[in-house]
Amino acid sequence: MGCLLIVEDHALVREGMAQTLARLGAEWCVIEASDAAQALAVIDGGAEVDLVLTDLMLPGMNGFSLLATLRERDPSLPVVVVSALSDKATVSRAMRQGASGFVSKGDSGDQLVQAVRLVLDGGLYIPPERRPPNARAGRTSATIRPSPADDYGLTQAQTRVLHLLAEGRSNREIAESLGLAEGTVKVHVTRIFKAMKVTSRAQVLIALAQRGTRREG
Structure with missing residues (x-):
């Protein structure tokens, strides 16, 4: 329970x-x-x-x-x-x-x-x-795009997970989309958090958005 x-x-x-x-x-x-x-x-x-x-x-x-x-x-x-x-x-x-x-x-x-x-x-x-315009209900905006893998030292698999995480996908949805076990996705998310030095999905999105703003500026 x-x-x-x-x-x-x-x-x-x-x-x-x-x-x-x-x-x-x-x-x-x-x-x-x-x-x-x-x-x-x-x-x-x-x-x-x-x-x-x-x-x-x-x-x-x-x-x-x-x-x-x-x-x-x-x-x-x-x-x-x-x-x-x-x-x-x-x-x-x-x-x-x-x-x-x-x-x-x-x-x-x-x-x-x-x-x-x-x-x-x-x-x-x-x-x-x-929510940003055009964002799905209960989801974050898909307009936030993760940085290349070498920016955070992520593997290709972790980068694919990061792309979907940035779209507001749940672990289950990421697993279904990539054909992975949900436990594997959780491991990737944990390693992404560690690499980006964050502790939550919200902080991942903020870090990506801030990085995009710095690059545009």
């Missing part, structure tokens, strides 16, 4: 999110925490958490600090930010710091479920209003 951890200080919001996430099916359990300290205690207590959903405005340690702490402890643990603060600067900061998704509290329950499913499948969820 998979496990989702909700970090939200308002009980009604937290309970509503838990009810919405029940749509994922009986194979998923939901743990609730009212602040970052309680969330970290849950993880330190041995709970096998597959994904964390956190608010940003938390008492004590805020959501950004929690995100940074989780990234340091386990870069592979996906985090989806669910916040009433959904301006461009906030969304960009969250994704830059390693969030795998961002959902506004003004979004529907269907959007929350869609985001969680996508992130659990290895994808990256960006709010519809923050």
Whole structure:
């Protein structure tokens, strides 16, 4: 059974999110925490958490600090930010710091479920209003093109994976597209992260975009 951890200080919001996430099916359990300290205690207590959903405005340690702490402890643990603060600067900061998704509290329950499913499948969820033009729903823009292999010391196989990763493809989709086992794709993604000195898909996209801007300039 998979496990989702909700970090939200308002009980009604937290309970509503838990009810919405029940749509994922009986194979998923939901743990609730009212602040970052309680969330970290849950993880330190041995709970096998597959994904964390956190608010940003938390008492004590805020959501950004929690995100940074989780990234340091386990870069592979996906985090989806669910916040009433959904301006461009906030969304960009969250994704830059390693969030795998961002959902506004003004979004529907269907959007929350869609985001969680996508992130659990290895994808990256960006709010519809923050996506580049012509980007597919729930995907990043395919206009970002990875650098040549020798820029990061990647093998040809890793470069092919990077191209698809930059299109917002999940590990499963990359595996199907390249005829690889999903476990092999995960190994390639891990090595790509190490070569590019990043810890999340969001940071990969940011690094590629920044590199493209420097070259154009």
